[in-house]
Amino acid sequence: MPVKQQNGTAIWRRRTTKQSLMHWAMWLIGTAIFVYCWQQISNATTWFFVWDAPRIAGDIWTRATPPRWEYITQLGRPIWDTLNIATLGTIIALFLAVPVAFLAARNTTPSRFFIRPIALLIIVSTRSINSLIWALLLIAIIGPGVFAGVIAIAIRSIGFCAKLLYEAIEEIDAVQVEAITATGASRWQVMAYGIVPQIMPAFAGIAVFRWDINIRESTVLGLVGAGGIGLQLSASLNVLAWPQVSLILLVILAAVVISEWVSAKVRGAII
């Protein structure tokens, strides 16, 4: 226990002198980095616009309210597209994520030194790039539209689903697998009767969880041209139709809340 002697009495302290010096040095470096970052941001900012911001915000608010409610009749199709992008994207991602997860899990991978790193690389690279960037790339390759959105969501979700799934596979009870193996089951039978039943609840949970996230992400994919309600949002923003923008934002908010509610209900029923 770090103790300081003062006038012959011992006073309790939280850290030793060396520890507190280290602590202060770390805080100093951290603060210096933050101040540098802030200066860079501040240099790149036109401060006149920032001082003017409250007026602009008020201006946008008066333009955006009330929302143009009758515009909702034109939003049915985009919402359906958004739902399709999220759902079909999730389904494709799950089909692709299952083999990747089995190849990445330590206890099921065929080769720890060759195949597992490749599977992990697929997981990391698909996960670290945002679906909007995937959409941008796919639009350049296969043209704008809903299909590009579906594929973008699918690719982005592979890493996420495969990561959670392979962690679930690594946590399974080995005894059950051994019992199936002891009956003389083949590799595929072990998988179907020993492993799959154990990870099925986790799989369903992951699917619904990712679907919820994908609904969120697919609402904005249209900003880069990949279909869904984001297309309407970007079109309305481009012509400064603020009443339409506010309505679309409300619809997106409602979609996010509903999907979160559905996903919470389904996951509650499974677990």
Next chain:
Amino acid sequence: MSTELEAVLGKQWKRPHFVTNPALRWGLTIGFIAYLIAAYMTIEINWSRVYEGLDRGAQFVLAFMTPDFVSRASDIWSGLLESIIMTVAASVVGILISIPIGLGAARNIAPLPVYMICRGIVAISRALQEIIVAILLVAIFGFGPLAGFLTLSFATIGFLSKLLAEDIESMDRSQAEAVRASGARWMQWINYGVQPQVMPRLVGLSIYRLDINFRESAILGLVGAGGIGATLNTAFDRYEYDTAAAILILIIVIVMALEYISGIVRARVQ
């Protein structure tokens, strides 16, 4: 022998179904297939366009083999630096703001009115997506990293406050009570009774959020909120796939490095 066992004796074993209620099972299956058909019918896929695109797809994959870091080096570098600066500044500010909000959103610490307000802030921040917030903030504050910085800070608040509040709510009460019984003031109570219990989790979550913020900062440039996204978008628009591949590789490498660091830090603090 129990009647349950007698009922199944002599019959062949069948795998139990995942959804036990047969009506619900068939309903879900049929509904799902109907949805798939409906979805497939309404999606227009221009297969000839896709077929044409395969060429470009192959080019892009090849570009990943020969990424071009050199010819746009200054653009890539300045964009990346701006992304990192935005990420660091927004994470610091976001964490600093989310600590009091997290305390306020924990039911066992905060009084009801404070709790409601803080939970409201968390809900709003979580419901709005980064990119939409960024669009609005760019419209209000103008182009540049300030809008991106504010967006990421705002998003950090919702994420971190919620998880911090949940951690505080599940903490060990007796430790906090012991500190309070020694006559500690409120600040001392938080500092010595609550903080040591949630600190490891808070550090872990902060680093995880830093990682998320960097990933998000890569797309904010698409709507003019600063960072590497603008450079990436330009590279795609000009079909300079080798530059785009270089940027994507850099993003992946940085994210991997951050994940590695966060793994080490989390292992050390826990």
